[in-house]
Structure formats: C-alpha cells, structure tokens
Amino acid sequence: MFRSAESVEKLINVLARLPGIGRKSAARLAFHILKVPKEEALELAEAIQDVKEKVGFCSICFNISEEDPCYICTDPSRKHDVICIVEEASDLAALEKAEGYNGLYHILSGRISPLDGIGPDDLKIKELLGRIGEDTKEIILATNPDVEGEATALYLAKLIKPMGVRTTRIARGLPVGSDLEYADGVTISRALEGRQEI
Amino acid sequence: MFRSAESVEKLINVLARLPGIGRKSAARLAFHILKVPKEEALELAEAIQDVKEKVGFCSICFNISEEDPCYICTDPSRKHDVICIVEEASDLAALEKAEGYNGLYHILSGRISPLDGIGPDDLKIKELLGRIGEDTKEIILATNPDVEGEATALYLAKLIKPMGVRTTRIARGLPVGSDLEYADGVTISRALEGRQEI
Numbered sequence: 001m002f003r004s005a006e007s008v009e010k011l012i013n014v015l016a017r018l019p020g021i022g023r024k025s026a027a028r029l030a031f032h033i034l035k036v037p038k039e040e041a042l043e044l045a046e047a048i049q050d051v052k053e054k055v056g057f058c059s060i061c062f063n064i065s066e067e068d069p070c071y072i073c074t075d076p077s078r079k080h081d082v083i084c085i086v087e088e089a090s091d092l093a094a095l096e097k098a099e100g101y102n103g104l105y106h107i108l109s110g111r112i113s114p115l116d117g118i119g120p121d122d123l124k125i126k127e128l129l130g131r132i133g134e135d136t137k138e139i140i141l142a143t144n145p146d147v148e149g150e151a152t153a154l155y156l157a158k159l160i161k162p163m164g165v166r167t168t169r170i171a172r173g174l175p176v177g178s179d180l181e182y183a184d185g186v187t188i189s190r191a192l193e194g195r196q197e198i
Numbered sequence: 199m200f201r202s203a204e205s206v207e208k209l210i211n212v213l214a215r216l217p218g219i220g221r222k223s224a225a226r227l228a229f230h231i232l233k234v235p236k237e238e239a240l241e242l243a244e245a246i247q248d249v250k251e252k253v254g255f256c257s258i259c260f261n262i263s264e265e266d267p268c269y270i271c272t273d274p275s276r277k278h279d280v281i282c283i284v285e286e287a288s289d290l291a292a293l294e295k296a297e298g299y300n301g302l303y304h305i306l307s308g309r310i311s312p313l314d315g316i317g318p319d320d321l322k323i324k325e326l327l328g329r330i331g332e333d334t335k336e337i338i339l340a341t342n343p344d345v346e347g348e349a350t351a352l353y354l355a356k357l358i359k360p361m362g363v364r365t366t367r368i369a370r371g372l373p374v375g376s377d378l379e380y381a382d383g384v385t386i387s388r389a390l391e392g393r394q395e396i
Contacts (some may be wrong), residue, residue: 004291005264007252011245017238019230020223031288032217033246033254034262040215041250045243048231052239054205064232066203078278090229093202149252 007036061130062107063126064089072105078104081137085128087111087144093144103140106131111143111152120155129159135164138166144170208234258329260305260322262287270303276302279335283326283354284341285309293340301338304329309341309350318353329356336364343370 002010008030015026017149033041057063058070065071072078072092082103082132083158086092092105132139139160153169160167172179173191200224202210206228214224255261256268263269264360270290280301284290290303308323330337337358351367358365371389372381375384381389 005249005253006263007245007248007264008262009318011249014242014245018227018242018244020226025218027288027291028218029216030249031262031286033249034287041246044216044247047205048239048243048246050205050238051203051209051228051231055203064203064206064229088229089232090225093225134213150306 025120036132062089062109063092063105064128077102081135082140083128083131083136083138084140084142086142087149087152091142091144103138108152110154111148113148125156125159128156129163132160132163132165136165138168141167141169145170160173238333243258244260251362259303260287260307261290261303278334280338281326281329281334281336282317282338282340284301284340285347285350289340289342301336306347310348310353321350323354323357326354330361330363331351336366339365339367343368 006084011030011033012023012026015021015029016023018026021023033044033049039097040186054066055064056066056068058065058068058073060069060073063070063072079102083106084095084103086095086102087109092107095101095105106124106128108125108128109125110118112118112120113121140154141153141155143152143156157167157169171194172187174180174187180182180188207229209231210224211223213219213227214221216224216272219227231242252264252366253262254264254266256263256271257267258271259269261268261270267274272284273313277300281304282293282299283304284293284299285304285308287305290305293299293303304322304326306323308316308321310318310321337354339351339354341350341354355365355367369392370385372378372385378386
C-alpha cells in the first residue's frame with residue numbers, strides 16, 4: 001500500500017476540504033507546495049492566519065472588513081437610503097466591481113435553504129429589519145437568481161413591503177454578450193416577462 | 199473602486215499563484231476561508247507549515263519523505279535490483295497506488311525541456327547513474343508519454359544501455375476502458391506498434 005509522508009497526507013486532506021477541490025487537485029496542490037521555496041509556502045500559511053486574525057465583519061452590513069463599520073457604511077459619498085441585499089460578501093465584491101451601484105449593502109450570510117437546514121433565523125434578517133428606517137427609500141433584493149435565492153427574495157419582500165419601503169428585485173434575463181440560441185428556456189421566459197419599452 | 203480588506207487581497211493574490219487556480223477561484227477560496235471557523239482555517243495554515251518543516255527528500259531516490267532514506271528505499275521486501283525512473287514524486291504516488299510494481303524508484307525532479315531552460319544537469323541524472331551498480335537488473339523509464347517525457351527517456355536510455363543494464367520503457371497505448379473511436383491518432387499508432395501476441 002502506498003503511504004506518503006504523514007504531514008503530506010494531512011495537507012492533502014485539509015486541502016481537499018476546500019470548495020471545488022477534490023482529492024486529485026488537493027494532491028497536486030500539496031506536491032506544488034512541497035516543490036516551491038519555503039518562503040513562498042509560508043507566505044500562503046501566513047496570509048491565511050492574517051486573514052483570520054485581522055478580518056472581521058462590519059456590525060452594520062456584515063461585509064467582511066478589517067475596520068468596523070466597513071468603508072462602505074462610512075462612505076459619505078454613497079446613498080445611505082438605498083440598501084442592496086446580497087447573500088455573501090463575494091456577491092458584494094461582484095457588484096462593486098461592476099461599478100453600477102452607489103448605495104449601501106446588507107449581507108445575509110447565506111440564503112433560505114431548507115434542504116441544508118438553513119432557515120430565516122440563521123440569516124442576518126433581524127439585523128436587516130432593524131436597519132430599515134423612515135429615511136430608507138429602496139431595498140434592492142440581489143440574492144442569486146436560483147431556486148433558493150428567489151425564495152429568499154420573496155420571503156424578504158413579504159417582510160419589507162408592509163414597512164412601506166420600495167422593494168425591487170434585480171432583473172433576470174439574457175446575459176449581455178450571450179446568444180439567444182443557446183439560452184435555457186427559463187432564462188428566455190424571464191427575459192420576455194421582464195421586457196421593457198425602448 | 200472596489201477594495202476588499204487588505205489581508206483578503208493578499209490572500210487572494212497568494213492563492214492565485216497555485217497551479218490551476220485563477221483569480222476567480224482564488225477569490226472563492228479566500229471567501230471560503232473567511233467563512234469557516236478559525237480553527238479549520240488555521241489547520242490549513244499549520245498543515246502547510248508542517249509539510250515545509252518536516253518533509254525533505256530521500257537522499258537515494260529523491261522521493262519526498264519525512265525520513266532519510268525513505269520507506270521505499272529501506273523496505274527489504276522490495277526488489278532492490280529494479281529502478282523505475284519517474285519525473286516527479288507525484289508520479290511515484292500514482293504508480294504506488296496502482297500496486298503493480300515492487301521495485302525501487304528514482305525521481306528525476308523534472309524532465310529535459312529546453313523551452314523551459316531545463317537541461318540534463320538540472321535533473322537528478324548524475325545521482326541516478328551513481329546508483330546503477332553490478333547488481334542492477336533493470337531500469338524502467340516511466341517518464342510521461344509526452345514530447346518532453348519521451349525525449350528524456352531517450353536521453354536516459356542512451357546513457358544507461360551502454361552500462362549493460364536492461365532498459366525498458368512503459369507501454370504507450372489505449373487506456374483501459376477507453377473507446378477506439380475517440381482515441382487520438384498518435385495513441386492508436388503507438389497501440390498498434392506495441393501490439394503483443396495473445
């Protein structure tokens with residue numbers, strides 16, 4: 001039976017727990033880490049430690065941040081009366097990179113997913129409702145356009161609308177640069193439903 | 199402009215240097231590391247540090263090992279008169295997992311690749327020739343069946359054969375479970391050339 005050095009096996013096991021990395025990729029990464037100069041490998045170890053020590057969550061929007069509140073919540077040039085709700089901090093990063101939005105965010109830290117045992121109480125919904133005040137003009141629901149994301153958006157809309165705040169959902173339709181011929185049926189239906197005057 | 203926490207950016211940059219991991223995957227991994235409990239993330243950091251501290255190379259076959267010589271070179275139940283030459287320690291792992299070989303190994307630590315500036319002197323060839331003695335019965339060339347691997351095998355065969363040692367090359371042909379219809383032409387040609395009586 002093949003046995004690798006114990007510490008190598010351990011590294012492979014830990015790497016294989018990362019998302020999208022199976023045992024084969026984990027082994028490849030482990031062998032790469034073995035090959036590179038010691039400083040380069042330790043830089044990765046330190047970056048991981050650093051991130052866990054320095055980075056926390058913004059107590060207002062739950063964005064990942066080294067400061068609290070985060071730089072978005074404290075930015076006076078942003079619109080503080082619009083809140084965009086996303087599932088994860090990585091979604092916030094995607095929206096910010098698109099540079100089309102200038103309001104605040106609220107990160108739910110997940111989405112309602114009964115199959116995974118995640119209910120509304122596991123998300124930052126209470127904190128969201130606490131943020132919505134008289135001066136809040138709009139809540140944009142930017143959860144993912146999949147089954148769980150849609151369900152979460154609907155659930156939130158039912159809670160927020162009665163508070164008298166304008167509640168919107170990001171548009172679902174054909175991605176820019178795509179080809180109608182290869183689009184799936186649900187996306188085409190959504191694109192038709194969401195059609196607008198030009 | 200979007201800016202993430204500095205330590206997160208740093209982690210993404212370091213992760214993106216790993217093989218097969220682009221910036222998007224690196225960001226996904228970084229956000230995952232941010233989400234998991236601190237102990238789980240630190241376990242990864244420690245596994246990396248551990249591997250770089252404990253693991254070295256076997257001074258005989260250059261396998262990665264926590265001991266020197268490695269457990270393969272010191273195993274009395276293995277045939278010490280057959281040496282299988284591979285490019286990397288990960289190739290040794292693949293051969294050992296197949297469980298069809300019971301001899302020793304020699305890891306070249308690369309292959310001859312002039313385009314990457316890697317010549318014979320950069321590999322553990324001198325050390326290999328030093329290992330071949332009067333009692334060596336066979337050298338199996340198990341470098342990869344691609345251009346550089348074949349060139350390296352040919353180069354080694356020219357050095358080893360004059361020493362009077364039987365030198366063999368692993369068979370190239372159709373992989374087990376594959377379909378002739380979808381095999382590439384070079385592989386089919388090799389499979390025909392290497393045909394055997396049944």
